[in-house]
Amino acid sequence: MVDKIDVKILEVLKNNSRLSFAEIGRMINLSPSSVRERIQKLEDSQIILGYNVNLNYKLLEYDLEAFILVKVFHGKLTSFLNVLNHIEEIVEAHRIIGNQNVHLKVLLKNQIHLQELIDRLMAFGDTQTLLVLSKVK
Structure with missing residues (x-):
């Protein structure tokens, strides 16, 4: 189940998936360890399928x-x-x-x-x- 915090994390990752857990945490008021756990859960549940490079x-x-x-x-x-x-x-x-x-x-x-x-x-x-x-x- 995805909650509002997960949605915020996904929005941040869609804009820049290279941010550290600490940077994401500062943006959404969450500890880096909580961000890491949530991202891992999103990856394990296959909501996040991968990370891409946007090329020119x-x-x-x-x-x-x-x-x-x-x-x-x-x-x-x-x-x-x-x-x-x-x-x-x-x-x-x-x-x-x-x-x-x-x-x-x-x-x-x-x-x-x-x-x-x-x-x-x-x-x-x-x-x-x-x-x-x-x-x-």
Whole structure:
């Protein structure tokens, strides 16, 4: 069971998961040992699944971010889903309901890189690409 203090801890961790137990404790008026115990409980109960690094992909020379919707050809869904984990450009993949079966978030170096990825994906189905102009939230 998650209480109000746990929710406060989760909010702090969502903003900066590198803070020490003491820093988190000062922010929510709790001792460092209590913060540690609560975080351990949240990890053990799998409410906290892990900690991530938020990268600036532009500085890593990934200049394009896009969403690709795929309407997978009949009979190809299983093989397509198996291939997804081996395509490094895909940072997120979701099965969806609607005209398409799969929604992909991809990072690419340039337009040629995007074209090459789309060509690979088209072996599995029809694609629709949405290029990200900027992140607003």
